[in-house]
Amino acid sequence: MRIGSHYLGNDRCEFSLWAPTLQEVAVQILSSERRLIPMQQDEEGYWKVTVEGVAPGTLYNYELEGNIERADPASHFQPQGVHGPSEVVEHSTFAWTDKSWSGVPLEEMIIYELHVGTFTDAGTFESMIPRLKDLRELGINAIEIMPVAQFPGERNWGYDGVFPFAVQNSYGGPEAFKKSIDACHQHGISVILDVVFNHIGPEGNYFADFGPYFTKKYSGDWGDAMNFDGQYSDGVRNYFIENALYWFENYHIDGLRLDAIQAILEFGARPFLRELSDAVAEISQKIGRKLYLIAESDLNDVRTIRSREIGGYGIDAQWNDDFHHSLHTLLTGENDRYYQDFGKLAHIEKSYREGFVYSGQYAPHRKRRHGSSSVEEPGYKFVVFSQTHDQIGNRVLAERLSQLVAFEGLKLAAGAVFLSAFVPFLFMGEEYGESAPFFYFISHSDEPLIEIIRKSKAEEFKAFTGRGEMQDPQSPDTFNKCKLNWELRTEGKHQALWELHRQLIQMRQTIPALKKLDKKCLEVSGIEDDKILFLRRWNDDSQIFAILNFNLEDVTFTAAPPVGNWQKILDSSERKWMGSGTSLPDNLEAGKQVTMKPQSFVVYEVK
CATH class of the missing domain: 2.60.40.10 (Immunoglobulins)
Known part of the structure; x- marks a missing residue:
């Protein structure tokens, strides 16, 4: 309706x-x-x-x-x-130039997450457009835009939106958003929009005056839960399905990232997510190109990404937090909060092999068994990353990985993500080692609400006691500190990291063994004590063999590649990548002892 x-x-x-x-x-x-x-x-x-x-x-x-x-x-x-x-907005008069646009297939996407307000100095849709050429040069073919639904004031992550159909006025409004999307398509870049269906923000939220949008049946993480299964819930479900279709029809969006679907609380025979994926499949046929749904989920529930034909919800892909946590703990050594469930090489081994690390076993942090097996799901159904807005911004100092690990660790993180058989994802600035933080920021006008948020964040950050002082989320200075420093990407190690990302993306797009996201054409093993991981991927005659060293020391081991003429094509420790110099041979032979530099990775290809 x-x-x-x-x-x-x-x-x-x-x-x-x-x-x-x-x-x-x-x-x-x-x-x-x-x-x-x-x-x-x-x-x-x-x-x-x-x-x-x-x-x-x-x-x-x-x-x-x-x-x-x-x-x-x-x-x-x-x-x-x-x-x-x-x-009142007239959508039909915008002069789109993307008539021949067919989109980027999910399995070919290189996703780049950005926040409009901090991506450029101006913080608008139109100011993004000149940067698209740089992203395309890097190899990015999909951008994921954090929520643009109207929120209070001018500064916000976007998850406090209270008008899910209205494009943020301070970013430029509907016309400017369309211009930026049209420009993306002209550059061969798909656009994924982050949408929030699990709650409505607090300030300016007048939904209860209209009808039973909310329910007391469940306790929501961010206020009253949306009414997806109670009396009158048909209207609420229709509201959000119409919202999804609205972005596809009026803004030519290519995909939606669904925020925190574990907070879409319901109990019934017709899951909302299943109904949503049915509606998107129908409009995909109508429009004539595949439109995507990507979920963020804390559940490790394989039903999310299973097809509707076998009882799943039919969501195309989901963020894989298990991969991030496995990688982060190996790189940083952190073992607090949810990271206590990770930290072994075996965790990332399993993630490469299956997707989810927790597939039904006991999770110490959760103090219960967690997850279901994803071993049968193809690689393109998982989006993997070493950083996201959440993993950075939910720290008291909002440090990016560039502030937590050495330069060699940043290169290793890139290798770990791009050598996987999953869809890779970057958070803006990660490609050159941006040093600016990404704090949580707001610009509410309700003083009591502002104080509640300050106290809530202070309570949340007690886990970081002794690591630094919380920034005031309401302060403009907090927001301004998060702006990207684009000039860094042309300097020293920042430039080397940018070039390394470009090289890895190019390899993914040109080497058949890396291009095919098939977990069944993958072998992974490791040496736990040495923190050395071996990864082989293949596609017909194309084969790569990668070694990733998560150790902070040199490691000597006996090489054991499969039979073949293995020639080195990328070594992160080489001086070309501002490393200390490689100790690995150009040709890798089985049975030979080799020494690998700390926090480095190498890729060999059969020639």
Whole structure:
């Protein structure tokens, strides 16, 4: 069921609002001559009316029960912020130039996550466009944009959005967002948008005035849980499915990243995620190209990524936190918080081999058994990374990996991600070792709420006692410290790291053994005490053999590659990559003793 304002042309606009428990609703047109037009309710609780004399750009509100004025919960634009009126947007007039765009297949994606506000100095959609050439030169063919749904003020990660259909005004609004997406497609870059279906932010959240959007049945992580399975839940489910389709239809988005699906709480025979994937599959057919759903999930539940035909939800892929945690602990030695469930070489071995590390065994941090087996799921269903906005920003000092490990460790992290049989993912600036932090930041106007958030973050950061002082999330300085320092990528080790990422991406795209994301064409083993990992991947006649040394010392071992003429194609310890110099041979022979430099990796290919 279509919701929100829909411009029909010739100064006519259709308004549709879900408010099943209200007795009286009218749309208030806020032009020079204010008008109040009563709406009619249908049997499913949707109020509708078509109004003459309404042009694009017209501001409006809804009047509820004759005395409450509220913006449209499905507003397409909030030019005056979360407390202001909604604006009618005409989507059909944008001059798209991507008619021939067919998208990038998931298994070929090199994903780059960015936050619009800190990606450039200006922090807008249009200021992103000149940077697309640099990303394409690196080899990036998909960007994942943190949420752009209207949030309070001008500074926010985006997960406090309160108008899921409205493009953030301070980023440039709908027209500018479309320009940036169109430019991405012209550069051969797919666009994945981060969306939040598990909660609505606190400030400017007036949803309860319209109807039973929330439920007390479950305790949500970020306030009241959304009502996905109670009375009137059909309208809530429709709201979010319409939101997903809206981005695909009106903004030519190529995929959605679904935030924290473990917080989509429901109990019923028709899982919302299954219903969502059905709807996206249908619109994919209508549009004529594959559109993707990628989940963030804390559950290690293989049903998320299993096909609908065998009882799964049909989500195309999911973030694999287990891979990150396995890699992070090996690189940093950290063993607090959830990292206490990881730290052995065997953990990353299993992740390379299967995907999930925890597939039903006991997890010490969780104090229970956790997860299900993903051994049968193909590699392209997992997105892997060494850094994300969460893994950086949820630390008291918001340190990137560049502040936690030496330069050699940064190169090793890149190798570990890009040599995997999974979809690789970078967080903006990671490709050149950005040193700026990525703090949690807000710009709310509700002082009591600001204080609640400060106290909440202080409580969260007690786990980091003694490691540094928390930054005030409300301060503009906290936000400004997170801006990227683009000039770094042309200097010294930063430039070498950028070039290494470009080389790894090029190898993934040109070597058949690396290009095919098939876990069944992969062998992995290791020496736990020495922290040495061996990885072989193949595709027909193409084979690579990689060795990754997570040890902080030189390690000497006996080489045991399969039979073949193994020639070195990349060695992170070489001076070319500003290493200390390699000690490995150009040709690797079985039975020979070799010594490998600390925190380095090498790739051999059969010639």
